[in-house]
Amino acid sequence: MTSRWIDEVAAHRDLDVRWHVMSLSVLNEGRDLPASYRALMDDSWGPVRVIVAAARDHGDQVVKPLYDAMGTRRHPGGRKDTAAIIAESLAEVGLPAELADVAGTDEVDDLLRASHGEAIALVGDEVGTPVVAIDGVGYFGPVVTPAPTGQAALDLFDGLVLMTRVPGFYELKRTRTSGPIL
Numbered sequence: 001m002t003s004r005w006i007d008e009v010a011a012h013r014d015l016d017v018r019w020h021v022m023s024l025s026v027l028n029e030g031r032d033l034p035a036s037y038r039a040l041m042d043d044s045w046g047p048v049r050v051i052v053a054a055a056r057d058h059g060d061q062v063v064k065p066l067y068d069a070m071g072t073r074r075h076p077g078g079r080k081d082t083a084a085i086i087a088e089s090l091a092e093v094g095l096p097a098e099l100a101d102v103a104g105t106d107e108v109d110d111l112l113r114a115s116h117g118e119a120i121a122l123v124g125d126e127v128g129t130p131v132v133a134i135d136g137v138g139y140f141g142p143v144v145t146p147a148p149t150g151q152a153a154l155d156l157f158d159g160l161v162l163m164t165r166v167p168g169f170y171e172l173k174r175t176r177t178s179g180p181i182l
Helices: 002-010 035-058 060-074 082-093 097-104 109-123 150-164
Strands: 131-134 137-140
Touching: 002 060, 002 150, 035 060, 035 082, 035 097, 035 109, 060 082, 082 097, 109 131, 109 137, 131 150, 137 150
Parallel strands: none
Antiparallel strands: 131 137
16 A cells, blocks of 8 residues: 555655565564454565565566566455466566566565565654655555545655654654555
8 A cells, every 4th residue: 555655656756766675575574463363464575585686687667567576466356376476576677487486485585574674764763654754764654445545645755754853753653444445
């Protein structure tokens, strides 16, 4: 949702948006998790490895389109067939099918951990995704549903920009009362 919100803002504002990989699988590594969430984390390594390998081989400009292709199949599409999602997404973005081979290896894990580490360096390790940084000040969030559009998207962005200018501002949170509205 947050990536869709940023896309909306970028369509109306002159932003230099750079997409990086942050992984809940890396974040939750070694943590005691409920079995169903552990299974999700274990399954999530493959797609993020493929995105990292694609960026390594074809440049950072492929991160967002590949992320969107995979995410659209997984979330509004409701798909769980990870290998097929990866293969179809690579084809959609015009990337070599062989990139899927990295999903089951640790070949790019150092690069994955480095990208993840950049986000954690901005916000600390007691957060999740997304991480948004403006002028070097990062926050976990915003976590939104549905993704704001139009003036609401711009207002939210402007509010986040203002918060980044307040030294010592760290957290603003409330309990989620709704699941994702895709």
